Amino acid sequence: QKEVEQNSGPLSVPEGAIASLNCTYSDRVSQSFFWYRQYSGKSPELIMSIYSNGDKEDGRFTAQLNKASQYVSLLIRDSQPSDSATYLCAVPHTGGFKTIFGAGTRLFVKA
Amino acid sequence: KAGVTQTPRYLIKTRGQQVTLSCSPISGHRSVSWYQQTPGQGLQFLFEYFSETQRNKGNFPGRFSGRQFSNSRSEMNVSTLELGDSALYLCASSFGDESYGYTFGSGTRLTVV
Numbered sequence: 001q002k003e004v005e006q007n008s009g010p011l012s013v014p015e016g017a018i019a020s021l022n023c024t025y026s027d028r029v030s031q032s033f034f035w036y037r038q039y040s041g042k043s044p045e046l047i048m049s050i051y052s053n054g055d056k057e058d059g060r061f062t063a064q065l066n067k068a069s070q071y072v073s074l075l076i077r078d079s080q081p082s083d084s085a086t087y088l089c090a091v092p093h094t095g096g097f098k099t100i101f102g103a104g105t106r107l108f109v110k111a
Numbered sequence: 112k113a114g115v116t117q118t119p120r121y122l123i124k125t126r127g128q129q130v131t132l133s134c135s136p137i138s139g140h141r142s143v144s145w146y147q148q149t150p151g152q153g154l155q156f157l158f159e160y161f162s163e164t165q166r167n168k169g170n171f172p173g174r175f176s177g178r179q180f181s182n183s184r185s186e187m188n189v190s191t192l193e194l195g196d197s198a199l200y201l202c203a204s205s206f207g208d209e210s211y212g213y214t215f216g217s218g219t220r221l222t223v224v
Binding site: 031032034036042043044045046049088090092096097098099100101102103104 | 153
């Protein structure tokens, strides 16, 4: 089992729809969780962090965390073509001074 | 506020050669991590440095090495290059450790021919 798993996609949604990206992790004691966005040919960019169970909203983005189920998700409301990118789920390795990245989910938003 | 600076942006090397990549983190950030990104393997952790000390190393052969200087700038070196080393090498800067999240540099695209 991979430490951080994501559906590779591609996930295709129409403009204005909600895009839902999912991630599961194996380390039960993980405390912090991140979502990065990577445009083609660019480096990853941190867009969301979440540390507590529940929802965290930032503009059109909502991160959801369920530690009991070892599940974290990212919702993008009112999806725009500019949201088309690869979204990487990242979980710091507890006490390990490193972060494990999922393989990423490619999102396409159709105009 | 300057971002994370990686040099060079692109490199083409021949098998058997060695290469040195450089990373200057955000001012005030003392943690520098290096990752290798390939289409097949995604982002793979290479190593992490904090205050000139390597705190963790990924599962890469000894040909991959790094160091950090007193000004937090970091270098990574790959010796005896192999075709499979062709990848995007990303430097990630963090204030303290990975719990703060990373700011990535633009990366160095290494092609080994």
